[in-house]
Amino acid sequence: MTEQDSTEPTTGNVSRRRLLGVAGAGALAGGAAIAGWQVGHGDYEEPQPTTSLAYDFHGEHQAGIVTPSQDRLHFASFDVTTDSSDDLIALLKAWTEAAAAMTAGKTVGAGQVANYDSPPLDTGEALGLPASGLTLTFGFGPTLFEKDGKDRFGLNKRRPKALKRLPHFPADNLDPNRTDGDLCVQACANDPQVAVHAIRNLARIGFGTVAVRWNQLGFGRTSSTSTTQATPRNLMGFKDGTANLKAEDSAEIEKFVWVDPADDAGADWLAGGSYLVARRIKIHIEPWDRTSLNEQENLIGRDRAHGAPLSGGTEFTELDLKIKGTTGPLIPMDAHVRLAHPTQNNGTRLLRRGYNFTDGTDALGRLDAGLFFIAYVRDPDKHYIPMQNQLSSKDGLMEYLQHTGSGLWAVPPGVKKGEYVGQALFS
Secondary structure (H helix, E strand, O other): OOOOEOOOOOOOOOOOOHHHHHOOOOOOOOOOOHHHHOOOOOOOOOOOOOOOOOEOOEOOOOOOOOOOOOOEEEEEEEEEOOOOHHHHHHHHHHHHHHHHHHHOOOOOOOOOOOOOOOOOOOOOOOOOOOOOOOEEEEEEOHHHHEEOOEEOOOOHHHOOOOOOOOOOOOOOOOOHHHEOOOEEEEEEEOOHHHHHHHHHHHHHHOEOOEEEEEEEEEEEEOOOOOOOOOOOEOOOOOEOOOOOOOOOOHHHHHHHOOOOOOOOHHHHHHOOOEEEEEEEEEEOHHHHHOOOHHHHHHHHOEOOOOOOEOOOOOOOOOOOOOOEOOOOEOOOOOOHHHHOOHHHOOOOOOEEOOEEEEEEEOOOOOEEEEEEEEEEEOOHHHHOHHHHHHHHHHOHHHHHEEEEEEEEEEEOOOEOOOOOOOHHHHO
16 A cells, blocks of 8 residues: 655644535536646646645555545536547546545646636636645446447456446435446545545546536545544434544555455456445435434444443444344344444445535435445455445445435546556546
């Protein structure tokens, strides 16, 4: 793992735009084609951002996977609208260049000659803002390789065996307008405006080659990916991700996150990459808020105040799934933590990077809010699908949850300088 932060320290300052996170769902805008992206307004003096955490876009693995989870998310799924492989490659090259600039806290197209008869190269809403720990992580969906029986770009022979549409799990109620996509981009940052700016600019660069299929804003991470981070809480009020894999668990990360060259000989381009699973999970907030504390804790399997397992101890005490009370196991048989535990899933552990979301209200006036679940796995057939089948059919929490969006993408390995995202796939 070579994801490295820059030598610039974190200031700890709270962004004046932190409240944007629930208000920017319509921030995407079309603008210039890729050819127009190559020239434009760049001869003004580059604003000097304040000192801030910045992650290098280049490295062995893509940033935004084992990187310490940032506070904000803007996730976008794209459909490729061209039939030209050359146009697709040109897009990936343009996205790579723009991503390297934005993650460094620079504007898109900085330093290029100005042309006042053309739109600006950068949308401008992040001018003067620091990098804010921005990471951009790119993935390729199964329909990029084959759609409606057509090998779209001559890539299907190199499609990973595990890259297929996720199955319909029990109790799924998926909205097709929030499901799947040819490409995905995960933008994480500590300032919502920086994350929105990144996706907005990538969508603008891709005008004429890709179109936004769906997107999701997230706030308040619901898992920690480093031992340096405290365990956050989800919208149910409980600590979330206590047992999540951490970047420091290097052996487990190699075992459960990074694709090995021997995993799929026909898809050697994915070695060092991973698979991204995304699930939009709506929480029935109002019924949950009227549920007794005792019932809530039994459904989760942990106490609400401290996150300790009901079998005893503190937050990080290992679960005792065998200990019994007067009425049965202290951790009920349908408790979430029991059904998700590695001992109940052939030893599988997940690296999760989920976020809370709230998207206003539904037709009944109830909050449309919940968890945008993101996980990175080495093999979805072994490390995600069996676990989700078990949770969907047995987890007592399902009474309060509804899965409304879904997707699976192959995430290429990191990008070396002078290369572009996914270059090995097209070589």
